[in-house]
Amino acid sequence: MTSSSSFASNSQYCAQWKYDVFLSFRGADTRRTFTGHLYEGLKNRGIFTFQDDKRLEHGDSISEELMKAIEESQVAVIVFSKNYATSRWCLNELVKIMECKVENGQIVIPVFYDVDPSHVRYQSESFVETFAKHESRYKDDVEGMQKVQGWRTALTAAANLKGYDICDGIESECIRKLVDDVSSKLCKTSSPYLQDIVGIDTHLEKVKSLLEMETNDVRIVGIWGMGGVGKTTIARAVFDTLSPQFQGASFLADLKETNINEMHSLQNILLSALLREDKRYVNTKEEGKRLMAHRLRFMKVLVVLDDINHHDHWEYLAGDLRWFGSGSRIIATTRNKQIIGKNNVVYEVTTLPEHDAIQLFNHYAFKDEAPDEHIKKLALEVVSHAKGLPLALRLWGIWLHNQDTTMWREVVDMIKRESSPDIVKNLKISFEGLQDKEKTIFLDIACFFRGRKKDVTIEILESYDLGARIRLHGLIEKSLVFISTYDTIQMHDLIQDMGRYVVKIQKDSGKCSRIWRGEDFEDVMMDNMGTMTVEAICIIFLKKRSFSKESMKNMQRLRILCIQTWSSQSDSEDGSIEYLPNNLCWFVWERYPWKLLPENFNPRRLVNLDLRWSSLHSLWKETETFHEPAKFGQQNLIWSKNVIYNK
Numbered sequence: 135m136t137s138s139s140s141f142a143s144n145s146q147y148c149a150q151w152k153y154d155v156f157l158s159f160r161g162a163d164t165r166r167t168f169t170g171h172l173y174e175g176l177k178n179r180g181i182f183t184f185q186d187d188k189r190l191e192h193g194d195s196i197s198e199e200l201m202k203a204i205e206e207s208q209v210a211v212i213v214f215s216k217n218y219a220t221s222r223w224c225l226n227e228l229v230k231i232m233e234c235k236v237e238n239g240q241i242v243i244p245v246f247y248d249v250d251p252s253h254v255r256y257q258s259e260s261f262v263e264t265f266a267k268h269e270s271r272y273k274d275d276v277e278g279m280q281k282v283q284g285w286r287t288a289l290t291a292a293a294n295l296k297g298y299d300i301c302d303g304i305e306s307e308c309i310r311k312l313v314d315d316v317s318s319k320l321c322k323t324s325s326p327y328l329q330d331i332v333g334i335d336t337h338l339e340k341v342k343s344l345l346e347m348e349t350n351d352v353r354i355v356g357i358w359g360m361g362g363v364g365k366t367t368i369a370r371a372v373f374d375t376l377s378p379q380f381q382g383a384s385f386l387a388d389l390k391e392t393n394i395n396e397m398h399s400l401q402n403i404l405l406s407a408l409l410r411e412d413k414r415y416v417n418t419k420e421e422g423k424r425l426m427a428h429r430l431r432f433m434k435v436l437v438v439l440d441d442i443n444h445h446d447h448w449e450y451l452a453g454d455l456r457w458f459g460s461g462s463r464i465i466a467t468t469r470n471k472q473i474i475g476k477n478n479v480v481y482e483v484t485t486l487p488e489h490d491a492i493q494l495f496n497h498y499a500f501k502d503e504a505p506d507e508h509i510k511k512l513a514l515e516v517v518s519h520a521k522g523l524p525l526a527l528r529l530w531g532i533w534l535h536n537q538d539t540t541m542w543r544e545v546v547d548m549i550k551r552e553s554s555p556d557i558v559k560n561l562k563i564s565f566e567g568l569q570d571k572e573k574t575i576f577l578d579i580a581c582f583f584r585g586r587k588k589d590v591t592i593e594i595l596e597s598y599d600l601g602a603r604i605r606l607h608g609l610i611e612k613s614l615v616f617i618s619t620y621d622t623i624q625m626h627d628l629i630q631d632m633g634r635y636v637v638k639i640q641k642d643s644g645k646c647s648r649i650w651r652g653e654d655f656e657d658v659m660m661d662n663m664g665t666m667t668v669e670a671i672c673i674i675f676l677k678k679r680s681f682s683k684e685s686m687k688n689m690q691r692l693r694i695l696c697i698q699t700w701s702s703q704s705d706s707e708d709g710s711i712e713y714l715p716n717n718l719c720w721f722v723w724e725r726y727p728w729k730l731l732p733e734n735f736n737p738r739r740l741v742n743l744d745l746r747w748s749s750l751h752s753l754w755k756e757t758e759t760f761h762e763p764a765k766f767g768q769q770n771l772i773w774s775k776n777v778i779y780n781k
Contacts, residue, residue, distance in 0.1 A: 154320055154378070155183040156207035158227045163215035168247050168305060172211070175313045178410060181320070181378050204230050209241045209316055212292055216249050219257070219264045225285040232288045241319050244297035245312065255293035257286055317378040332494040332524075333486065337368045338375060344479045345463050347376070352455040356474035357467040359483035360613035360626060361561045362525025365467040366440050368483060372465060373438050380462070382408035383436040386451070390443040390563065397450045398422050404451060408435050419450045427457045434461040442468045443567055448475070469564050471611040485522030485626065492517050494524060498531025512542045519549055521627045526557050553628075553635045561632040564614055572605050574669070576614055578694070580633025581648045582672040584625055591623050597719035597741035598693045640667070652676045659685050670694035686713040693739075696722040726750055 155176055159169045169185075176183045184203045204210065210231045218224055234240040246254065253259040265282065272278025300308050344355045357365045370385065377383035384407035386400060401422030405415045408430060416422040435458055439451055452464045466474060474480055486494060495517050499505075505513065516534070520526040534545055568576060575595055583591045595602035606623075609615045615625045625633075637648050646664035649655050649671045658665055659680050665688035676697055692715040711728065714721075714735045721740060726748035 151208040152206035153184040153203060154181045154208055155316060156204050156210045156231070157183060157185045157213065158210060158224060158231060159213035160215055160218045160221050160224050163217050164213050164247055168245075168300065168309075169213050171305070172213070172245075172309050172312065175309050176316065179313055179317060179378050179381065180383060181313070181316060200227065201230060205234055205238065207240065209243065209319060210234070211243050211245060211312070211316065213245045213247050214249055214254050214293075215247050216260045217264075218249075218254075219261050219268075219285070219289070222268070225288070228288045228292060229284050232291055242292060242295055243312070243315065243319075244292050244295050246293075246297060246299045246301065248301060250301070251293050251297070251299060255290055257289060261289075314379065320378055331367060331371065332490045332497070334368070334371050337364075337483070338371055341368065341372050341465075341481055342376075344481055345372075345376075345465075347379070347463075350460045352458050352460065352462045352464075354452070354455070354464045354466070354474075354478040356471070356478055356480040357465065357483060358471045358474065358480050358613065359469070360485075360523075360629065361469055361564050362523050362557065362628075363483045363485060363613075364524045365483050367524075369438050369440055369465055369467045373436065376463075377436050380436040381434045381459075382410070382430075384408055385438040385440065387440045389439055389447050390441045390567075394444055394446050397446055400451060401426065404437065405429065408433065408437075419446075423450060423453060427454065430458050430462075431456065433459045435459065436462070437464050439464070439466040442466050442473055443470060445473060448473065469613045470567070471613070472608065486524060486527070487522065488517070491520060491522045491527055495520070495527040495531045498528055499534050501535070506539075508539055509542055512539075512546050515546050516549060519627070523557075523626065523628055525560055526554070526628060529554065529556050553631045557628055558632050558635050561629060562636070564612060565632065565636060568609075568612070571599055571601065572608055575599065575602060575605050576609055577633050577637060577648060578670060579609075579615060579623055580625065580630045581637060581650050582670065582694070582696070583623060584630055585622050588617055588621050588623050594694070594720050594742070598739075649673065656680055662688065665689050666691070668692055672696040673698070675699045681711045683712045686711070686715065689715045690717060691715075693717055693719045696720065698722070698724045721745075723748065 157169060157173060159165070161169075164170075173183055173185050184207055186200060186203075204227065212228060212231065231240070231242060235242050244251075244254075250259070253261055257265050265286070268282050268285070269279065272282055298308055298312055341355065341357065345353060357369055359365050366387070373383065373385050384404050386404060389400070392400060397419040398416050398421070401419065402413075402415050405422075405426065406412050416425055437452060437458075439447055442448070448466075452458075452466075455462075455464075458464070468474060471480060485491075492514070495513060499513060499516075513534075516530050517527065520530065530545075530549060534542060537545065565573065565576065578595065579591070583594065592603050592606060595606065599605065606615070610617065614629060615623055618624045637646075640647050641654070641664065644664050645667040646654075646658060647667055647669050649658060649668065650673060652673055652675060655671060655673055655676065657663075658668065659682045662682060662685045665685045668689050669691050670693060672694060673696070676699070695714070695718055712732055714732050714737070716736045717739060718737045719739050720742045721737065722742070722744040724744070724746055726745045729749055729751045731750070
């Protein structure tokens with residue numbers, strides 16, 4: 135299946151164009167002058183141009199190779215010169231070009247080099263003698279005379295088109311304008327692969343509107359979104375579509391994988407691409423900044439910095455807009471909005487809506503085949519689990535392609551049960567780029583707080599991290615979490631899977647940091663494994679009160695303990711808790727089953743205490759009063775406002 139079909143009017147021919155431009159000219163007149171320079175100008179702009187350097191411009195027919203080249207060229211540039219019509223070869227090319235204009239929607243641009251357009255239009259002046267010779271040659275040949283008339287008709291039709299008269303201008307300036315014109319006319323989706331990208335037309339339109347190509351300033355546009363959402367694909371599509379309009383263009387891919395200490399190597403790659411010279415320009419990044427500012431300041435360039443994750447990418451590859459000539463455009467894709475800077479325009483890439491998600495998955499899973507009804511239902515389950523993430527839809531579609539029904543069922547069950555390694559690997563890049571405290575907060579949200587109200591969550595996070603509000607904002611800017619319309623903290627399902635996968639890997643290595651399942655809690659209590667690394671426990675329903683004193687004593691890093699529901703079948707005296715870590719900042723235990731807290735519980739960092747519907751008679755044996763500064767220290771006046779204690 136393909137994307138939506140809102141292409142340009144001639145887009146139906148995009149896939150058939152093999153060449154961007156076909157050059158028609160009389161070699162003896164312009165090969166070594168105007169046409170030669172024009173060919174170089176087109177080539178330097180990345181415009182794929184057909185120029186027959188071995189043509190023999192005599193005879194009545196042109197080769198099949200040339201006929202095909204004309205048919206497969208999106209634009210035909212005809213360089214008319216005084217002696218153009220003396221070549222029957224050129225005239226036959228012209229007739230073929232004008233036929234393709236009508237039949238295939240080919241764009242034709244006439245160029246009048248040292249000849250008046252009216253001379254071509256009416257076959258006057260130098261064309262009079264030339265056509266007299268042609269008519270004399272075919273005077274006794276009916277078909278020949280019809281051919282001559284066809285030449286005249288084609289010359290008149292071509293000369294009536296809007297073109298370029300080189301007589302009145304500077305040749306180099308005319309060539310530049312002509313190359314710009316050709317670039318702007320090229321099929322906007324000329325790369326066939328773009329037709330397979332769901333929704334690409336919408337993305338292209340939005341990014342182009344932000345680029346404001348009609349303005350002559352230097353502009354930066356960021357493309358921002360979570361990993362696997364399609365940022366690079368969009369940037370590549372924009373690059374392939376617009377690059378012919380620039381004097382130089384470079385796409386620096388996957389910058390997050392590059393060594394920041396080798397920045398000068400990236401500068402050399404960028405300079406080589408833009409200056410079209412494959413050489414080593416600089417040996418240090420500071421030298422690179424100076425050379426870029428010197429060599430590129432008069433060039434109109436397009437630069438794509440793909441997947442930047444460090445401020446050095448900006449500073450040393452696009453640090454100053456004055457480095458680049460008027461009309462230049464810089465595009466950067468990133469998972470971290472903060473790197474782009476608040477003064478630059480940002481296009482946010484979101485996950486696909488359901489219709490597009492189904493279309494994308496079906497493209498990879500079924501190609502052009504129609505699945506049976508049972509597999510269709512399984513496909514919808516996969517699409518639902520992907521939650522619109524293109525990376526997951528593509529990988530799972532490829533995985534399931536050509537599989538039988540039994541394999542489909544097994545794979546779908548596995549997708550629901552386990553995290554896909556390739557997807558986790560991609561998404562985990564965002565996690566690995568976080569600072570340590572950001573990682574702590576991210577994992578807490580992934581394991582416990584997704585779906586909670588933002589203000590409540592911030593209150594919990596700030597109980598152990600005074601910069602939690604700022605760090606939460608950073609996670610939003612890095613496309614890992616977002617705030618819903620209901621003011622709750624949310625994240626994509628697969629992002630949450632990635633976070634929990636990180637914790638699972640920690641647990642498997644004996645360094646469990648977070649527990650949110652009752653069975654995992656019971657395992658830790660029973661085996662006393664990894665208890666020294668446990669930072670948070672948040673369990674909705676706990677069947678057993680199997681607390682181990684030794685295990686609890688080892689949990690010196692425990693800062694959150696939240697147990698909301700007990701099994702009603704348990705005896706309130708069974709498994710009485712004897713120890714709670716003093717490091718607790720947030721302590722919630724609904725229906726706490728015992729009459730007292732442990733005597734040695736001295737939580738000086740406690741900010742919140744919620745023991746609603748508990749069996750608690752008093753906090754400690756020594757006192758029946760609720761607040762005891764001796765136990766809770768200087769935090770008393772703060773945390774006491776958050777105490778919920780229903781005796």
